Amino acid sequence: MAINENFFGKINDLDESIQKHIKKMGFPYPLKIHIDRSKKMDEEINRLLIDIKTKIPKTFESSIPYILSELTDNIEQHSNYAEAFLFVRYDAKEKCLEIGVFDDGLSIPVVFEKNNINYSKDSDAIKMALEGKTTKQEDISRGFGLRTTRAIVKALRGEIKIISREGMLIISNSSIDIIDFKKGKLDGTMIYLKLKTPEKDLNIYPYLE
Amino acid sequence: MIKKILLNKEFGENILTRNSIASFFNEKINNLKDDEITIDFKNIIFISRSSAAEYLKLRENSNKNLLEKNMSNEVKSMFNLVEKQFRNANFTFTKETPCEIVESVVI
Numbered sequence: 001m002a003i004n005e006n007f008f009g010k011i012n013d014l015d016e017s018i019q020k021h022i023k024k025m026g027f028p029y030p031l032k033i034h035i036d037r038s039k040k041m042d043e044e045i046n047r048l049l050i051d052i053k054t055k056i057p058k059t060f061e062s063s064i065p066y067i068l069s070e071l072t073d074n075i076e077q078h079s080n081y082a083e084a085f086l087f088v089r090y091d092a093k094e095k096c097l098e099i100g101v102f103d104d105g106l107s108i109p110v111v112f113e114k115n116n117i118n119y120s121k122d123s124d125a126i127k128m129a130l131e132g133k134t135t136k137q138e139d140i141s142r143g144f145g146l147r148t149t150r151a152i153v154k155a156l157r158g159e160i161k162i163i164s165r166e167g168m169l170i171i172s173n174s175s176i177d178i179i180d181f182k183k184g185k186l187d188g189t190m191i192y193l194k195l196k197t198p199e200k201d202l203n204i205y206p207y208l209e
Numbered sequence: 210m211i212k213k214i215l216l217n218k219e220f221g222e223n224i225l226t227r228n229s230i231a232s233f234f235n236e237k238i239n240n241l242k243d244d245e246i247t248i249d250f251k252n253i254i255f256i257s258r259s260s261a262a263e264y265l266k267l268r269e270n271s272n273k274n275l276l277e278k279n280m281s282n283e284v285k286s287m288f289n290l291v292e293k294q295f296r297n298a299n300f301t302f303t304k305e306t307p308c309e310i311v312e313s314v315v316i
Contacts, residue, residue, distance in 0.1 A: 040229070041225075041226055041229075042220065042223075042224075042225040042226045043221070045223070045226075046220070046221040046225065049222070049223055050221075050222065062254075062255050065223055065225070065254075065257070066255075066257065066258070068225070069223070069225040069226065069255075069257030069258075069259065069260070070257065070258065070259065072225065073225070073226045073227055073257065073259045073260075076226055076227070076228050077227060077228075077259075144258055144259075145259070148258070205286050205287075205290060208258065209290070
């Protein structure tokens, strides 16, 4: 409960409509993990993966460890966060898996600014990050995290919502909605995924090329 | 006798972040006196793309001779993917010893 209160304290200045969006995303549910600098990110995620192993259908295969590892690695590598929150929730009735990740770090637009990467609006910065724009261009192994996560989400007929500072992207199989806030900002980045349960075992590797 | 490191003891079932691999090399591998080290992937279910990339880079930069074994098909697939990506970009870590770890013996 304290974690939820802490989280909602961070979004109170935003437009009411955006607050509603965020609350709809699932963060009102009990949060699974709260990570601060005193904890090791990989140990916490490992604990979470063990916890959910028997609670989600096996057909997701390694898609969930992949997505969680890439999203949390991004936080560790770029955001300079103090706190991060994560949840994973499976709705057996809807046969949907929800993943929410929030960090109170620099946000995607600020990371781009610090690395002299030009963009017009905050929503553009998010879109560029999703397309693989990275601050570490010299390292060819970088820039895959969000791009490949998006590919897996598409394979799972899911949707992605990303809020970072004053921008928001909502991506589903058929559309992309781009929003730039008129009032307030989110100090950090929030990513929400809703994934449909695959009927057959999902091999993620063809989507990672 | 060749020094052996069981990765499951270091990371648990999943190897997830670049930082954890970096710490493993900096604090463990590179501090060992042994020149030859067996890295045992037994009971490692998953390695993330970022971790596999970091592993390959640090492996090539290390002066140790590492021999990987007991990789699951899942883990091999990820190393294959990353290695292919490096090769497509004409990226070799050193000309003399290009990355080749996915054909290690599985026992």
